[in-house]
């Protein structure tokens with residue numbers, strides 16, 4: 383497939399405004415803000431909707447799914463404390479926007495999506511944009527055990543509980559960031575793996591995600 387993406391002064395200007403807005407909303411990590419300022423979010427939208435791409439809103443991407451709100455992407459990215467070379471598992475590739483942010487932060491990203499149409503699109507669009515994660519199609523609620531352990535795991539859909547299997551795929555010192563709650567709202571939860579069966583859990587702000595659907599989920 384041939385893609386023709388343009389990133390002109392209008393989109394670059396809108397991206398700068400978005401970064402300022404996220405800073406005002408409390409995102410402090412300069413590297414996360416730089417990554418948001420770099421990744422062309424409008425490439426994940428149909429050209430008709432480019433004027434929506436730098437608003438701080440989630441937006442439909444087809445198949446009942448959404449590209450996450452920029453604030454949510456920045457918030458989860460900040461919580462991961464991404465270091466260069468971190469091996470990160472992302473559950474819920476969606477549009478691939480969050481994936482690109484993690485790669486900009488220096489991570490090696492393993493990303494899994496359960497919807498085939500979205501998976502097919504991202505395996506074409508992301509490499510075309512120059513981003514090369516490891517793509518998987520399937521139920522990520524069980525993680526991706528084959529490539530574990532991971533330094534960090536990020537879940538971009540709302541889970542009813544924290545799946546035990548994900549915790550087991552974290553390295554010691556590793557961090558899981560996962561929204562947990564009911565269908566209407568979820569608390570952002572971070573879990574640090576301290577030892578074999580030793581975990582530190584923190585509950586943060588409330589968000590609204592599409593559901594994590596699968597064996598260890600809804």
Ligand code: SAM
Pocket residue numbers: 447448449450455473474475476477478479480481494495496497500520521522523538539591592593594595596597599
């Ligand atoms: N962060 C993504 C982005 O930037 O576009 C947004 C992801 S969207 C809010 C959540 C995604 O998780 C959807 O694409 C959905 O199909 C996917 N999903 C839900 N349950 C899943 C599962 N068990 N395994 C993998 N992906 C799942």
